[in-house]
Structure formats: C-alpha cells, structure tokens
Amino acid sequence: MLKLTELINLEVQLLKDAEADPVKIRTRDRAIGQKLVEKNISRPQMFLQWLARVGEKEATVPGELYSTAIRIVRYILFFSGLAVGLSTGSGVLHFDGTQPVNVVNFLAIFLGMQFITYILFFLNCLPQKLQNVFPFLGDFYNVLRRFSELIARNSTRFLGEVSQAKIHQYFDTLNRIRRRQIIYQKIEKWLLVGLTQTFSLAFNLGALVICVYLIVFSDLAFAWNTTLTLQNESFHQIVHVLSQPWQEIFPDAVPSLDLVEKTRFFRLEGEYLNAINSQRSADVRALGGWWPFLVASLFFYGLVPRILLYAIARWRFNKNIKRVPFNTADFSALYERLMTPVVQTRANIPQSNNNLDQNEELRSQIHIQPAGDFCIVIYWGEFQLAEEELKLLLSQRFGWQIKEKYEAGLFDNYSDTTALGKFSKSKNEMESIVVLVESWETPSKAIKYFLQNLRQYILPDRPIIVGLINTTPAENLAPLLEDWQSWQNEMAPLADPYLRVEPMVEEIQ
Structure with missing residues (x-):
C-alpha cells in the first residue's frame, strides 16, 4: 500500500509531465521502463521506482510538505481541543459555595452537543446522493478544509529549508490535483474527519481530566434544576436510561431516585427541595453524589466514542488509500510509456x-x-x-x-x-x-x-x-x-x- 506522501508525489510529478513536451517525456519514461520491465512488480511499485528516477532531488517535496503540514494541523487541533475541554469543564463545574453545579447544564453541554456532532458524523457516512439533502454537511467540511489549509500554509513557514513562495506553489499544485482527481475525494474526506475527531477526542480528554481534578481536589456540590415542568421520577428515568452502558459494570455510578429527590434545587429560593428552614439537606453527602454518574457519562458518551470514531476515520482513510485505482487516465498513460x-x-x-x-x-x-x-x-x-x-x-x-x-x-x-x-x-x-x-x-x-x-x-x-x-x-x-x-x-x-x-x-x- 502506498503512503499518502508517495501518492501526492506521484500525482505532482504526473501533473508536471502533463505540461511538458510529450515526446521527451515518452522517450525518458521508455528508457526507465526498459530497466523495470524484467521485474515482476505491481503497478504501484513500478510507479514508485519510476518516481525515484525522475523526481526532483529536493530536501522537501510536496508529499512530505503536505504530510508535515497535516501533522502540524493535527497537533494544533489536539492542543486546542485539550485547552477548550479544560476551560469548558472548569466553567461548567465552577462552584463558589453559593450555587451548586447544575447536573442538567453539565449533561446539555457535554452530552447534548456531542450527540448533535455524532448525528452529523453518521449523516456524513451516508451515500453522496443522500448527503445532498443536507447541504450544510459539505459547507462544514469546506470550511474545515479552508481552515486546515490556512493553518498549513502558515505553519510550514517554520520549515526553514522551504521558501514561502515554494510553499504556496506546492499548495496551488495540490489544489489543482484536488479539482482534477475526484477519485481522491474520499481520502480527503476521511482525512478531514480524522482531524475533527482529533479535536473532539482532545476536548473530551481535557474535560474528563479537569472534571476528575476538581472532584478530587475541591468540594463540589451538585444539584439539578430546569425551567421545564419535570417530576423527580421523570428525571430519574432519564438518568437511568443514560446509565445503561455502565450500570452492570459500575452500579454506584447509577443515580438513585433518592439522590434525585434530595438534590433538586430551586434557584429562586436558593435552596434544595428537601431543605428545612433554609438549611442544607440533612444528607450532606448526597450533594456530591452525582460525580460518579457525571464522570461515567463523560467517559462513555464522550471519550470512548471519540476514540472509536477516530479509529474508524483512520481505518477508512487507510482503506481508501489502499483502494486507489491505478488504472486512471494518467496512470494508464504512464504505464503505456513505461511498457x-x-x-x-x-x-x-x-x-x-x-x-x-x-x-x-x-x-x-x-x-x-x-x-x-x-x-x-x-x-x-x-x-x-x-x-x-x-x-x-x-x-x-x-x-x-x-x-x-x-x-x-x-x-x-x-x-x-x-x-x-x-x-x-x-x-x-x-x-x-x-x-x-x-x-x-x-x-x-x-x-x-x-x-x-x-x-x-x-x-x-x-x-x-x-x-x-x-x-x-x-x-x-x-x-x-x-x-x-x-x-x-x-x-x-x-x-x-x-x-x-x-x-x-x-x-x-
């Protein structure tokens, strides 16, 4: 299987040859082909050997430059996601002693928003004809592509051996390849999906780390409240359903009805439902009893799915790289010139x-x-x-x-x-x-x-x-x-x- 770097270098060289004198190109390739013809090798390996003989002898070539840029983008997204996760978790779990941490708010931010992104992910996996029904999907990845390219163009200036003019020339060439070769759309798609999952995975990791840190090293009080008319039993049923993935493994992380009843909070009165004479609930330990459920929710609905989706994106990316057809027009013309x-x-x-x-x-x-x-x-x-x-x-x-x-x-x-x-x-x-x-x-x-x-x-x-x-x-x-x-x-x-x-x-x- 070819690597993305090798595939890009092949396409860039073919693009250069397409603009050169075809007689000279054919003569050159036939001379190379006479040296390769006795070897029983596959087309991809033959093309790589051809590339080694005709490619420019530069310290950095387009494939390596693109891979380096993507690696930089991945690092930027990872550490950005980590920082956003840490700051978001710190904000949601902020407790100054006057108002408890709202469990409903925690679930809405860390579970609700992620469920929306999961839906977008699975919509993106639909066949192209069905995806056309949701035009915003293409818009989202177009924005991400532009953003990634912008970061890549500017981040690669740290590569001292490549001039900025050369970098822009390389990326312009890559854009020409993208427009010309629709067969690489799936590769680019899963590359972009992998980048989004890098950010999301880091976000959940950061949120989980700060959540555990604040629970261990501070005294948090939890409660639940909502403007909606919701009975204790109904809310208990909701959290019970959410606890299905881990209730057999970690039964202590499943909130009981008693916990739900004791930790309902009314913001207007500034007190819990079971508070007597404006005093705290008699069972003070119940106020911190939500933390196993919240940590488990963040782990099972946030971190684990992101790891799986990232693995799926990498698998689909590698699968599409492996399935690149080498019988397209340019590759067929090259094969004919060699043979x-x-x-x-x-x-x-x-x-x-x-x-x-x-x-x-x-x-x-x-x-x-x-x-x-x-x-x-x-x-x-x-x-x-x-x-x-x-x-x-x-x-x-x-x-x-x-x-x-x-x-x-x-x-x-x-x-x-x-x-x-x-x-x-x-x-x-x-x-x-x-x-x-x-x-x-x-x-x-x-x-x-x-x-x-x-x-x-x-x-x-x-x-x-x-x-x-x-x-x-x-x-x-x-x-x-x-x-x-x-x-x-x-x-x-x-x-x-x-x-x-x-x-x-x-x-x-």
Whole structure:
C-alpha cells in the first residue's frame, strides 16, 4: 500500500509531465521502463521506482510538505481541543459555595452537543446522493478544509529549508490535483474527519481530566434544576436510561431516585427541595453524589466514542488509500510509456507495415497487456480519416482494433443523440472510447458537453481518449505542441479521472 506522501508525489510529478513536451517525456519514461520491465512488480511499485528516477532531488517535496503540514494541523487541533475541554469543564463545574453545579447544564453541554456532532458524523457516512439533502454537511467540511489549509500554509513557514513562495506553489499544485482527481475525494474526506475527531477526542480528554481534578481536589456540590415542568421520577428515568452502558459494570455510578429527590434545587429560593428552614439537606453527602454518574457519562458518551470514531476515520482513510485505482487516465498513460516501445507513427502506409511488425515483436518481448483488443471510435465534427490509416494509427499507438465507429459533433444534434444512444445499450462494456478530433480546432463547449453526457451513459471507469490528429501537413499527422497543451488545459476542468488527451502520432511538432 502506498503512503499518502508517495501518492501526492506521484500525482505532482504526473501533473508536471502533463505540461511538458510529450515526446521527451515518452522517450525518458521508455528508457526507465526498459530497466523495470524484467521485474515482476505491481503497478504501484513500478510507479514508485519510476518516481525515484525522475523526481526532483529536493530536501522537501510536496508529499512530505503536505504530510508535515497535516501533522502540524493535527497537533494544533489536539492542543486546542485539550485547552477548550479544560476551560469548558472548569466553567461548567465552577462552584463558589453559593450555587451548586447544575447536573442538567453539565449533561446539555457535554452530552447534548456531542450527540448533535455524532448525528452529523453518521449523516456524513451516508451515500453522496443522500448527503445532498443536507447541504450544510459539505459547507462544514469546506470550511474545515479552508481552515486546515490556512493553518498549513502558515505553519510550514517554520520549515526553514522551504521558501514561502515554494510553499504556496506546492499548495496551488495540490489544489489543482484536488479539482482534477475526484477519485481522491474520499481520502480527503476521511482525512478531514480524522482531524475533527482529533479535536473532539482532545476536548473530551481535557474535560474528563479537569472534571476528575476538581472532584478530587475541591468540594463540589451538585444539584439539578430546569425551567421545564419535570417530576423527580421523570428525571430519574432519564438518568437511568443514560446509565445503561455502565450500570452492570459500575452500579454506584447509577443515580438513585433518592439522590434525585434530595438534590433538586430551586434557584429562586436558593435552596434544595428537601431543605428545612433554609438549611442544607440533612444528607450532606448526597450533594456530591452525582460525580460518579457525571464522570461515567463523560467517559462513555464522550471519550470512548471519540476514540472509536477516530479509529474508524483512520481505518477508512487507510482503506481508501489502499483502494486507489491505478488504472486512471494518467496512470494508464504512464504505464503505456513505461511498457510500450517508442514507435514513430506516421500516416505513410507503405512503410508502416514494418513499423507495425516491429511494434508487435517488441510488444511480445516485454509481455504487454493491452487495455483491450477492441475500441470504439467516434469521429468528431467533419473530421474523417481513411479506414486503413485509422487502423494503422490505432494498432501502432495502442494495439487496438476497431469494433464500432460513430459520428458526433455535426451541425445537427441528431448525431450526438444517436451516438449516445448506442452507448446506452452497451452500458456495462469496457472497451476504450477514442474520440478523434482535429488538433488545430479550438476545444468547444459542444465537445465538453458531449464528453460529460457520454460519461453518464457508460461506466464511471471506462477509458475515454481524446485523440488528436493534425490534418494540415501532407504526410505527418502529429499535432502541434501548443495545440496539445490547449486541449489538455480545456479538458482538465471536466475532472474526469478516466479521460485523457493523447496525440495519435507520437512526433509532436
């Protein structure tokens, strides 16, 4: 399993490569791949070995910087939660000898508020469609994300070896990755949940510590009162229900009806219910009899659940890290660069058969596993290509054969509707979809809208490749570098992790 640090470093390097000259990148990666091809290793391990050869040799790289920042945020939240818990507990249990500590107030603050946060936690665990019913959930975590990033940006200035400009550059890169890779949303979600539970766990720990401290080292008097019309028996029933988790283990921490009756307090008269002639209750020990119940409540409803929720958040975080798919568009392109020989594809058919034979020979030598034997081709707009040329390009570039050909992006909407209708009948198929476009054309809203609709008709992880072909030159179909970069930039906001832009000819001009 990869660590978060390694995953971030991989994504940052892929993002850098996406902005570089693809010919140079492919040549570099193929040279690295020739050294790795004989090793029987998994994709993640192969990518890590690749990263070790191409990554920048810096003292601090984005993954380490991000992990350090998160660690600092976690420490800040822990000690902040501890301080808030200590101060809150001290305030709630404040006793100056005139007014007793109100048990109802204690339960409302330390149990009532936590029950609300528990509900929010479980709502956050619902499927995304159900979460949309509660928009405030997303708002809460967005605020937490911004807050954490703000703390991280400023706290990392203590890392003397990294300039502030470099720090901001790293975080801007991480934000680009977040927008581009929706597959990491669950990882980020459980990372943020873990941070909230760090604060909450520390809060309850601080509250429990100050509670025990004040009980042991001071003389507290407890009572219960409320403006509501509540009988002694009803309140006893409430605290009896709350005592269910520990009544078998710690029976002394279960308040009795007698304790409830003796410690009811009326603020207006400033006396207990059973007080005689404005004197204290005869059983003075009863005034401190609530402390086992309060400590048990804080432990079983505060500290223990927070420990469990923190453990769940860490487990889900690690589980999602482990389940990161390495067949997304960027990782698939990297795998192809590492494992596929560099063959300079051209539109010159007579000499291409030798290239095709050479490609197949090299492919068999390194045991290439192609993404699929067949693919679906979509001609976008008025673009057309001779059948033999198209077969040659797909064979040389990806090792695929054509299964079906469709047209879309014409002046009428009928072609788009027809093409999408074809995919609705084969929703569960996984053949790659190659959308052929003329590279010199400016990416329009129409093709972006079509690609978004296309994703709705197919599986979420079915590969889509926008294949660029330059029809301007007489013999070479290679797109211009600036055209390729333009398509890359325009497709990025779609945030489709299984969509990529590829030149159909590897010699980008």
